[in-house]
Amino acid sequence: MFGEGILKGLAETARNFFGSFVSAERLITVEYPEQRIAPFEAARVFPFLVFDAKNPGDSKNPGNGEDWLAGLRCVACQICEKECPPQCIFIEKSKDKKPDFVGKPQNYPVRFEIDISVCMSCQICVEVCPFEAIKMDTALELSTEDRFGGLLLDLEQLAKPNEYYHRIHPAGAAEVDARLAEEKVKAEEKAKAAAEAAAAAAEAAKTKAAADAASQNQPDEEGSR
Amino acid sequence: MIVTTSFARPFIETSDQVFVLLKEWLVGFLPAPWQPAAGVVLSVAAIVGLFPVLFAFTTVLERKGLGRIQNRIGPNRVGPLGLLQPLADGIKSLTKEDIVPARADRAVHFLAPLVLVVTVFMGFAVVPMGRNMVLVDMDAGLLFYFAMGTSTELAIFMAGWSSRNKYSLLGAMRAVAQMISYEVALLLSSVVVVMMAGSLSLTRIVAAQNQYTWGLPHWYIFTPWGLAGFLMYAIATTAETNRSPFDLPEGESELVAGYHTEYSGFKFALFFLGEYLAMFSISGLGATLFLGGWSAPFSFLTWIPSWIWFFSKLMLSIFVFIWLRGTLPRLRQDQLMNFAWKFVLPMTLLNLLVAALWRFLGEGWERWVFCTAILVAAYVVMGRAGMRREHFGPRSYRYAE
Secondary structure, three states: OOOHHHHHHHHHHHHHHHHHHHOHHHOOOOOOOOOOOOOOOOOOOOEEEEEOOOOOOOOOOHHHOOHHHHOEOOOOOOHHHHHOOOOOEEEEEOOOOEEOOOOOEEOOEEEEEEEOOOOOOOOHHHHHOOOOOEEEOOOOOOOOOOOOHHHEEOHHHHEEEHHHHHHHOHHHHHHHHHHHHHHHHHHHHHHHHHHHHHHHHHHHHHHHHHHHHHOOOOOOHHHHO | OOOOOOOHHHHHHHHHOHHHHHHHHHHOOOOHHHHHHHHHHHHHHHHHHHHHHHHHHHHHHHHHHHHHHOOOOOOOOOOHHHOOHHHHHHHHHHHOOOOOOOOOOHHHHHHHHHHHHHHHHHHHHHOOOOOOOOOOOOOOHHHHHHHHHHHHHHHHHHHHHHOOOHHHHHHHHHHHHHHHHHHHHHHHHHHHHHHHHOOOOHHHHHHHHOOEEOOEEOOHHHOHHHHHHHHHHHHHHHHHOOOOOOOHHHOHHHHOOHHHOOOOHHHHHHHHHHHHHHHHHHHHHHHHHHOOOOOOOOHHHOOOOHHHHHHHHHHHHHHHHHHHHHHOOOOOHHHHHHHHHHHHHHHHHHHHHHHHHHHHHOOOHHHHHHHHHHHHHHHHHHHHHHHOOOOOOOOOOOOOO
């Protein structure tokens, strides 16, 4: 009432002032370029494309040649391009096909570009992708001197190995890997079943053909009608 | 004065008068008729050179202090401990584009920052910064100071008016309303000192306080009326220099930047400079009026040069300004006006009576008791009256029911 509130406030600020010199835990600021906090697992900045490297730990090193391009999960289905709200994705589909991880022939992107000056980090491309090919990155130091070309990421800049995905989002990547492995097993079983069915069908056809051949000289009722 | 050996005395006197002697030595190279003018030019150059440097130092000190108050480190990138930050800021403000609004009154817009800085610098002319260290020892020094201090309001209104911007104008209106209100309190709170010292000359006011009893100085702050006057003076100066919690004229959350919204580059830097210089000069005046100017706080410390005492008192006031800024939130316009006219002004008026009472009660313990009792009683009564809540009933409508 008589200014003791002001005195209390002054005492509090004085305590902060001197306390910040004595106790280090008061200074909670992270001095950014020197100190860094590891990004949270749920953090998201801009999308990147996952590829499965043949050799673990492989990045786009020259020794592996075009390996990264071969392991790219993206099949250029262009769903993300259509769904992208700010229309920042551009994809050019290949004319030929190559086998994907289950061995099914698929297209692949010849050009895949994301304009990160337009991208709004909504993660819709990640949600709609049926191939687990596009994921959100946590790299945030993307400043460049070229405001147009430097912010237009091409396929080579976007493609990152699965190990990198594991590093930035361990839980999500493990889940994705489990699902893909399951799908692969299912696909293999299906293929096996299909092969068996085909073999059985071939067998049946063969026996049928033999039977047909045996009854060749008898007139066919159906045919005579 | 303590007993000093014959060896120490010349050294003490030289260190006390070092700037005066330096000036005399430099002026001595010129022919006699030119010497007075050259002396004035030298002193002016010293003031104009010193205080902007002090300003640069204070900006980084303020930012670091506020940072510490908020448990941050504050500027720490430019130079060691961020001490070269003002240099970077200076280069930045010098290289920025100087924008003048298309429909602004160009002449007045250009003049406003100049008028502000010049009038603020004029105030330094009469403040004694050490023994024999005053530019002009005017008989009516205090009057001159307040005349100059009031002129800064003109500069602020020029800036707000000429910008042709609603935020500038609102900021300037607030500034003028606030500064005129608190100017009254500022003047009345310093009148008690004039009543006691019997002079408007600032050197004589310091001389009146530069006496010691039992090793303690006769500073006016150590009397009931002096303490009350000093507190009123401190409140009024905070409002007068537009510092937080009275920073309504530039309240950035409401008015962008107030009267200097439309200023950029070096003109903005001049406003910034003017604001801090006003803070220095008004703190220096406060120290002169109530804290004994350049005199030492204990008689056994008189060997420390007088100018060191003056500038330590100045920097102490600046530190309190920063501390208050880090603590108090901004007032509302009506609270500001109520505080000025309903609390500070009556208290200063009462303080005049108390000072007169002090003068005529004569030496003795009675005057301490009476004067203190009157001031405390008035403070309690006015504090209670000021804090009384007005209870509003439910709102009633005459037409729209």
